[in-house]
Structures are given as C-alpha cells and as structure tokens.
Amino acid sequence: MPRKRTLTDQERIEHRREAVRRSNAKHKEQRDEYQRRYVVEHRAEIRARRREYMREYQRRYRIEHRKECNEDARKRMQRWRDTHPERAREARTRGNQKWRKSHPEIIQEINRNTKARRKGAPRKHTQRDIAILYICQYGRCANAQCFADLRTGYHIDHIRAIKNGGSNWPENLQLLCPPCNLKKGAS
Numbered sequence: 001m002p003r004k005r006t007l008t009d010q011e012r013i014e015h016r017r018e019a020v021r022r023s024n025a026k027h028k029e030q031r032d033e034y035q036r037r038y039v040v041e042h043r044a045e046i047r048a049r050r051r052e053y054m055r056e057y058q059r060r061y062r063i064e065h066r067k068e069c070n071e072d073a074r075k076r077m078q079r080w081r082d083t084h085p086e087r088a089r090e091a092r093t094r095g096n097q098k099w100r101k102s103h104p105e106i107i108q109e110i111n112r113n114t115k116a117r118r119k120g121a122p123r124k125h126t127q128r129d130i131a132i133l134y135i136c137q138y139g140r141c142a143n144a145q146c147f148a149d150l151r152t153g154y155h156i157d158h159i160r161a162i163k164n165g166g167s168n169w170p171e172n173l174q175l176l177c178p179p180c181n182l183k184k185g186a187s
C-alpha cells in the first residue's frame, strides 16, 4: 500500500484551482441568471457609468495626446473640406462675415492699407497708430480752426495726399472731423 505523501505547493495550488473551477461550473447558471437580472435592472445606471468613464478617458487622452489630437482634427477638417467643397466655402464665408462684423476697426485698417498700397503709397499703419493719433490730438479735429470733438466720429486723412506722393505712415496721417475732411477733399 503506497504511503500517502504530502502535496507540494504547486499541487496544492492546482487542487485549489480545480475546486474553484468545479464550484464555478456548478453555480454557473445561477451566476449567469443573477448577472442577466442585474444588467436588466441597472441598465440606465450601467450606461451612465460607462458614459462617464468614456468621457473621463477621452478627456485624459486628449490632454496627454494634445498634439496628435489637434493634428487629427486638422486632417478630419481637411478631408471634410475636400469632400464638401461647396459647403466648406459657404462656412468659410459665413465665418469671415461674422469675424468682420465683430472687428470693424481692423477691417477698416486693412481696407485703408490696401487702398493706399494700390495707390502706391509706401508702408502702412495700424489701429494702434490711429489710437495714438487720437490721444495726441486730444480727441479733437486736427484742423486748428475747427477743433471739433471727434467722439462722434472721425475720418483718417493723409496730410500729403497719396496721389501727390504722400506715404501711409502714421506721420502722414491726421484725424479730421467728417465736415473738415470732406471740405479738404473738395478743395
């Protein structure tokens, strides 16, 4: 009769695993049924949790992979523009119009500079130059005889007209009240 020997650690682990497997198989149906019920009864909760998890995961992913994400978005936009050229053009026009509406001073500045460049005037000025001019003139018309308050509106005047070789530098600009500017243009 063989002597009963003690089990090695490895064998003990195997035995334990086997026991768990047997127990699992025995209770499988019960467990499956419980899980099915749980899923049905907690559907909304499970979904919300999954959504929350995904949201958090995506948020973290975007922060950690900002560069790739931006690059991906750029590529997606480009693909969309390529496949929808008409709508892309419309969207761009709409966006431009919206931006132009909310930045009238900058648009005016661009228009003035473009106009001056077409007439062959050297250099250009910025909205900041105009603001400085306004302060230097104490918000008054540059015509000393007039000195009208410019708060209700002003025209930007080239002291020496561009057609006479005047530049578009701030040094050649002055702010006139509309009547003075119109008078100057008429003379």
Ligand SMILES: [Zn+2]
Pocket: 141, 142, 143, 146, 147, 148, 176, 177, 178, 179, 180, 181
């Ligand atoms: Zn004036």
